[in-house]
Amino acid sequence: MSDNDGNSDITAGAPTRRDLLKAGGGTVIGAGLLAGCTGESSSGGGGGAEATNAVNETTTGENTTSGGGNSYSVRMAPMGNVAFDSVPESVFTRLTHLAGMAFALGRGNDVNAMHAPDYYDALWNQFTPRLDGVSLDWGGLYSSWEPSKEKLYELNSDVHLADPAGMFSLDGWNRTDIGEIRDNVAPWFGNYYSDRHAEPPAEWKDSYRYYGLWEMFEKVAKVFRENERYEALAEIHRGLLDTIEANRPPANERPTAVMALPTDFDKIYVYKVNNPGFLTAHTRPLGATEAFGDGTSSGDAVDMEGLLEADPDVLLGLGGMHPETGMQKVRKKLNENPVGKQLSAVKNDRVYAQGARYQGPILNLFQLEMTAKQLYPEQFGEWPTYTSGPYPEIHEEERLFDRKRVANIIKGKF
Known part of the structure; x- marks a missing residue:
């Protein structure tokens, strides 16, 4: 398993799912051509062609191509080589990092399913007001x-932006079900366990690898034949990372930090800022000092005394920008708690709102900017005190990326 994509070579003429269905009279043929079930096994039974896949991500490289007619293929672990006979229109997603990629490519309103849609609709729409002419529902x-x-089957999507290995781990899903949906409805195309480099199910381990958020976005862009739009956004992202790298203070001058949102003081889930995986794509580049040591893992729960023992200089409140969170109430509750009010982050007014860890590329740009300002105000400008409402308006010369340019790219004007 790997952190980067390797090369991006080209392979032509891969048969599409529709071609295979036609050739087999409704039954998919050719085990080596089947995308998405490399080396699977399941207690749920099943067998046959989907048990093997001749493509190994670690030895064959990444590719996209036009084959005969309008067909093309894109490779990503754990699916292997995934064939498309046309650009997908309706888009199924599970997690918002992939829904956010569709949004970045101007396809946000083509998404027909996602985890907690009402919650994330409200959260994402705290950012869209800063992107002129961009809407999301x-x-x-x-x-x-x-x-x-x-x-x-009912949704009848053109692509499932979801990890088949993640689906395999759900109750009621086995290898046969995953292959059936892939062959009869639409391909799977997603990668879940890159979130924090978690271990995939044993049946998928040999075909798995890890991707950064923007590496995965590049592959999703190829699915929608949107390479140019991806490159335009990636250029902005690279510029933002360069700005951060050039201006962040030396390591010994950086504050300690943790991601958490203390609402239940008996059970506070804490997330490290430098963990591998795309969940920290907005904090890891900033290189703050971890508040918690090796004895605490990202995602562990602590009580208020445990949080005080770590005593972070900066507390990054996950989901704090959601309309129903109420950061003013969170800060008030911390100040009124006999232990909470002793926290350095509370005493120094450094309890900040954050967005989402399962971020797509657009949220990643905003969250890199906001976190840079929250951690290093002297270098990147003060972060406005946030209580409620959309992403704060920041004066143009203090912005770390061009909102108008991003909005135009989403709208296809690049």
Whole structure:
């Protein structure tokens, strides 16, 4: 398993799912051509062609191509080589890092399912007001954290931006179900365990690898034939990272920090800022000092005394920008708590709102900017005190990326 994508070579003429269905009279043929089930096994039974896949991500490289007619293929672990006979229109997602990629490519409103759609619709729309002419509506979509096979048939999507290995880990799903949906509805294309470099199911381990957020975005862009739009956004991202790298203070001058949102003081989930994986794509580049040592893992729960023992200089409040969170109430509650008010972050007014860890590329740009200002105000400008409402308006010369340029790219003007 690896952190980077390697090369991006070209392979032509891969048969599409539709071609295979036609050739087999409704039955997929050719085990080595099947995308998405490399080396799987399951106690749920099943066998046959989907048990093997001749493509190994670590030895064959990454590719996209036009084959005969309008067909093309894109490779990503753990699926292997995934064939498309046309650009997908309707888009199924589970997690918002992939929904956010569709949004960045101007396809946000083509998403038909996602985890907690009403919650994330409200959260994402705290950022869209800063992108002129860009709108998003995910409210009322199918909530797909544990999707049913029947619902996937009903949605009849053109692509499932979801990790088949992640689906395999859900109750009620086995290898046969995953292959059935892939062959009869639409391909799978997603990678879940890159979130924090977690271990995939044993049946998928040999075909798995880890990707950064923007590496994965590049592959999703190829699915939608949007390479140019990806490159335009990636250029902005690279510029932002260069700005951060050039201006952040030396390591010995950086504050201690942790991501957490203390609402239940008996059970505070804490997340490290430098962990591997795309969940820290907005904090890791900033290189703050971890508040918690090796004895605490990212995602562990502590009580208020445990938080005080670590005593972070900066507390980054996950989901703090959601309209229902109420950062003013969170800060007030901390100041009124006999232990909470002793925290350095509380005493120094450094309890800040954050957005989402399962971020797509657009949220990543905003969150890199906001976190840079929250951690290093002297270098990147003060972060406005946030209580509620959309992402604060920042004066143009203090912005770390060009909102108008980003909005135009999303709208296809690049």
